Amino acid sequence: METAAATASSWFDGDRAPLLGWLILLSMLVLASIAAARRGKKFPIRRIAGLVAVEEAVGRATEMGRPILFVPGVQDVDQMMTIAGLTVLSRVGKIAAEYDAQIEVPTARSLVMTAARETMQASYMSAGRSDSYNPDLVYYVTDEQFGYAAYVTGLMVRKKPATCFYMGQFFAESLIFAETGNAIGAIQIAGTAESSQLPFFVAACDYTLIGEEFFAASAYLSGEPDQLGSLRGQDLGKSAIGLLMIVVVFVATAAAVTGVSGLTDAAEWLRKLVGG
């Protein structure tokens, strides 16, 4: 006769110990990288075409005498992609202020509008053009996804902005925006980590910040040691995990093909090590 399973409270699940090890290792890598960056060590970031092109895109709007459209996604400020989008907005806003180009930011969330206004104001101030900042050009439209999409595309067709930025979290409206922007002849720069929308942006926009590039933009643009060190630490951690996964795949495959028990044990041990 089987006995009933008994539960007992415990502080720590020993089977998950490898994950704790990874957590400590990754944290150490990030902290060590930040410390190294603070000491002045240079961590080069490869050129991200989409960010390099920001100046050119703003210049185009200036030469053509047309506005710049910045769409910070359709989600709220609690989403990482929206935050990353606002980081890019600060850069775009600063260049637009320097060029004295008009930039319009319609938002789909009221809190995003508030955050975007503060970002823009800071950008204009840092460019020494606080007098040119117009808060009315950063405004809330609607929370409704397609109501917002309809408004933005209508705006694009009416005002024909020379440059469109789509930086944040997007869903079905991504292709509507990108196709409309392409049709009006605008330079378009998009950035999102929403993998299902990336193909649309890549095909229809001039430049696209893809996934991690979008999050790396903040470090790339600011050049702050803390952000650069953090980025490098994360990259090192991801590289280590990626490498280990390749080893696991090889050992597991060899174990399955040969049937050697030692390899099977090793594969199982490695699988647990990567938290599988």
Add this chain to the structure above:
Amino acid sequence: MSQQPSHVSDPSRIKVIVATDCGSTTTKAILIEEIDGVYRQTFRGEAPTTVEEPFADVTMGVVNSVTELQELSGRRLIADDGTIIRRSSPAQSDGADIYISTSSAGGGLQMMVAGVVRQMTAESAKRAALGAGAIVMDTIASNDSRRPHEQIQRIRELRPDMILLSGGTDGGDSKKVVELAELIAPAKPRPRFGNEYEMPLIYAGNKEAAPLVAKVFDGRGFDLSIVPNLRPTLEYENLGPARDRIHDVFLEHVMAHAPGYDKLMTWADAPIMPTPGAVGDILQTIAKGRGINAVGVDIGGATTDVFSVFDGTFNRTVSANLGMSYSISNVCAEATMPMVLRWVHLAGMDERELRNRVKNKMIRPTTIPQSLEALVFEQAVAREALRLAYVQHKEFATTLKGVQQQRTVGDAFSQQESGKSVVDSMRLDLLVASGGVLSHAPRMEQTAMMLIDSFEPEGFTELAKDSIFMMPHLGVLASVHPKAAMEVFERDCLILLGTCIAAKGASKAGKPCFSYRIEGSGIRETGSLSGGELKLLPLPGGAVAEATVTPERGFDLGAGPGKPITRTVRGGTVGIILDARGRSLRLPEDRDQCRRAMESWVHTLRLYA
């Protein structure tokens, strides 16, 4: 402007041509004659330029140089009244059919350009000015990081010959370009030659803003001319009208007010061109005529001009602080002494020695090397000056910026930025050298090596030098008689040094780089080269050979990495130079190793033997 005689409209009647180039210090005259149905440059004369006081008449130098031609050729070219004799019929033994001239005397054509965005319309304006043969003194733009009062101050300080103002696409921005006009108008820049004439200002911006710009300059001491926009859309650059107008203004205002030029203009049968503009024109004519990509360089005492024609697109840059006499100190400062020293193979030379030589050259800028050490040092500096000038040229000669891109999903991980350099060393077919240090090098091998070390040509590239700096004369001749210009260029102007065959890729000493088989008139050579090696195969001028080169994995000679390629190569006074040092060219960092490597290359090419 002078009236063109019937000869000019009928090139078949032009048999004898006198051409002069009025430089800052020397006026050079050449005589071109049709001999056995082919145009040849037959005689050359030279005299000091007389544009400055006490003479203050450029025609005196012209007459002196043409008189030398007259004495050498035995053909009477100068009339009793001091003008150049024109023949009335081909039977007449005296005189020339046409007289043409270029000029860079008095500093050449100096311009200021302005545009709305530095990387867009301002850059196009700069390209137009440089292409017309001007020196661009400064570029004013809305985003050039200077505040308006600083920009006005700068405009006031400059004394350009003319100003080119652009900005906005057609139907685009008007506000910024009018703002730029409002900066220039109150600054009241004065022309270089006296104050008696109004400052010429060419407007080549948004056509809708033209009336507003005209209103700003109205009655404020500017001679405004409006030409079509040089960036009607951001996708298209239309430099032709602005360049033509620059040439016209150069003649009407600048030349007309320079001493003696009013008289010289009445003598000339074609408009007088700025010297660099004429050099650019002949290079374009040759590139178009032969369907090739070409780069030309003219290294002077104070500046270095680089010209390029790639796929028909012409670009010119002037590196204002890179030169071999007045600017030599700047070359060493910009390149740094260790970079100069790496080209020196002599054991006793160190940085201190080099520094002393630089300062001596600064004190006596017009001296020429009197010893082997001085020659090696000068050629080392020349390599760095040329390298830096070429880097600047590649950065400037780019595709248009601010242009919409067309993408596919396949571009997800290979998105290229716009504004890529159009200069591609692998597709370069002809590299032409001129300027004292290159043209007057004691051995042709030295000229060839200076070109290879500084321009790093890849694949198959013909190397040539302008024998007596005749390209300006031929540039202006090309505007009236292209056939004569081409024939003289091919036969008398260019001295073909040979062909450089260089592999692109990271080379490692001792590691196989490529194998070759070269067969042709008087040559049959096979072999292979390892990383860091150079080889010279003599092939005389006029001879051609078939070269089949098979690169190792990771090396490219034009057909792709590791793929064999067969090309016809031309010989020259040097021959065929096989270069397995890799591209980009990296010399050993250790001074001793570098010196030994350099010594072996010097020995292989018999540079100073």
